[in-house]
Amino acid sequence: MNSSFESPVQTIHHPLLAARKIQLSIKRDDLIHPQISGNKWRKLKFNLDTMQQQGKSELLTFGGAFSNHIHATATAGKLFGFKTHGIIRGPELDEANPTLHYAKQCGMSLHPVNRITYRLRHEQAYLAQLQAQFPNAYILPEGGTNAAALLGCKELAQSLPSCDVIACPTGSGGTLAGLIEGAPQHTKLLGVAVLKQADYLIEEIKLLSNKAKQQQNWQLLCDFHDGGYGKFSDALWQFCQTFSNQHAIPLEPIYSGKMLYAVWQLIEQGYFAEGTHIIAVHTGGLQGLDGLKYRGLID
Template sequence: MNLIPESPLQKITCSILSEQRISLSIKRDDLLHPLISGNKWRKLKYNLTAMKTEGKTELVTFGGAFSNHIHACAAAGKQFNLKTHGIIRGPELDRHNPTLQFAKQCGMQLHPVTRIEYRERNTPDYLAQLQAYFPNAYILPEGGTNKAALLGCRELAQSLPHTDYVLCPTGSGGTLAGLIEGCDKTTQVLGVAVLKQADYLVDEIKSLSAIATQQQNWQLLTAFHDGGYGKFSPKLWQFCQMMQTQHKLPLEPIYSGKMMYALWQLIAQGYFPAGSRIVAIHTGGLQGLDGLRYRQLID
């Protein structure tokens, strides 16, 4: 578990930053591991430890057809020789879907369920039935967010240099909660929500982290979802391509791309005081680009 080395920081330089005397570095967690990258590894690390401690031999988790989490769990199963199961949203499997193809190649057993059944994934009765069906399984929530996940995300925070602002994309809230736990009180922690109507996540984050309830040094920004989860505008995709061309920073428009685009807009609006030091977390998920191409949403 500790053989995966720490990811590098990439310094970004350009005129908009120098004009406002802002220092920006990207924590390249997309480079943590070629297949189990970004926040997915951070969340999995201590869940896999807990799984071993509990004597479980199989991993059961949940995700959509193009899920980064499903991709990472399947890869972890192959890497650590674990039997994995994916409960997949939707009544049928698309055999040509690149994420699901990869998961199968890693040995993950895929179990498609109806969207109605999938909505039950967090209810105690459904989880009890699932545990009875998979008695040797460690059941991991969708996205990998739970108390054990926070330990890995707190480690991420502790690996960063002292800085004024830390930003991350926010889907389920686990990464943001872990960063709040691990960052210094003097650091402002900003989560960029990637889905619409995400204000409910504030309570989710507080339920995960007692520190988030006590401290005021964090905020969830909900105005940068760009249409909702899995949606993005041509402008956002053009921005992602510009960052690749000009700064050698690969982005996808679902998570880290949205966060970086939000950051760029905030900088242009003068949100950050002159002299601010900012670290933005690249949470990986670049495998999602294959799914976007497969659906002909990008070239």
């Protein structure tokens, strides 16, 4: 899964930025691939290499009904010709939901489980049981976060031009951990947690990244979740639409939109010193907009 294409960095021009003397750039990882966008491409890249090295011909992973990761994994299976299985947080499977409908069209086998079973997705005994059930499958954690995924996110950090701050949305912690691994020590890294009570991720990130244990140049912001995972206020959705219209950058309110809204509020509050250059990583996930429309949460 090699992409010689490196996504562009787009500079944002706005009166607020001029007034605060802040330079804001967006790393357009949403453009890295039409279906496997952003951090999902980064995380899958080295995992597919590992899968090959282990001689596995199938890939099994986990996700909710509207998961970007499920969408990306199903696409990869179709593109590169391997069987994919999705353990879907259920218990009911709504195959009319655009994410699952798409995954099925790509040939992914969907296995709905109830929430109690889904909670076992990190337990060794349950994973061993799945491995016995699917002997040819390479098992990838929810969100695609593991040691191989970090290599892809480390590469992302190394591809960025020099800056003072790198910001990214944080769900499972893998993208932020990989960025910490790849970024120079003088760069500050800000993760914007997209879920409620995300403080536990700080320890997860330290487990994933040795540098995160040793360095003080990163921070997880836990107050911008806007109601919790998958939730968003009218103000956030309004911001996403306005930003998209002004800068021709599509945003969804679950990940990158939430992160950019947080960065924007911090700029308004004077959080960053004058002259700061911020690169905000657009991690893709735009397929999520179809799911929000499907549920009637946006027009």
